[in-house]
Every structure is written in structure tokens, then in C-alpha cells.
Amino acid sequence: MLDLLEVAAEPNRRRLLQLLARGESTVTELAGAFPVSRSAISQHLLLLAEVGLVSARKSGRNRYYSLEEAGMARLRQAFDSFWTHELDLLVADAAALNSRTPHPDPPTPQAGEL
Secondary structure, eight states: OOOHHHHHHSHHHHHHHHHHTTOOEEHHHHHTTSSSOHHHHHHHHHHHHHTTSEEEEEETTEEEEEEOHHHHHHHHHHHHTTOOHHHHHHHHHHHHHHHHSOOOOOOOOOTTOO
């Protein structure tokens, strides 16, 4: 069984998900945004479909891919499971520390550097 996070983590597949967030696209349209072959994009899309992140519909000679809402919700839930109360506290501490730390002024240009 494929791991949802592992499949979505691969850079080409992440980019495919970003492109499909704009709306339904064909493999040919999607492949135009990558330096790899159309066949390679098809393989990535098949993996994304296998874990339920995208779906395809066939119309004539084209396959149109789109994001699968339920799959994307599962992906979001998987990411959210990593965010704990302790991380919330760490972020709050970092923000408080950052607001108290004076930021250095940029260096003043010396004569002749202007």
C-alpha cells in the first residue's frame, strides 16, 4: 500500500497538485510545465490517483485530471496530525523572542560607496 505523504512529497507530484488546484487539465497541458516526458507525468498522475489525490475522466482521446476533494482532505489531515500543542508553544515562544530581540540596523554606507 502506498503512503499518501510519501507520494505527495515527491517534487514533481507536488507541482502537479499545485497545477491541478487551478482546475482540470490534460496530461499534455500538465506535461508542458515539466522538463520530463509526458509518459513520466502520466506515471506520476497514476500514483496520485492510486492514493486518491486526483481523479481522471476520459473524453475522446484525452484524459482530464482534477484534484479529488476527499483525498486532499485526507492529505491535509495527515499534515495536521504532525502539528501538536507543543509546536504551537514553540512557535509562540519564537515569536515572542523575535519581538524582543532588537534587529540590527543596516550598515551605513561609507564615503565613496554611494
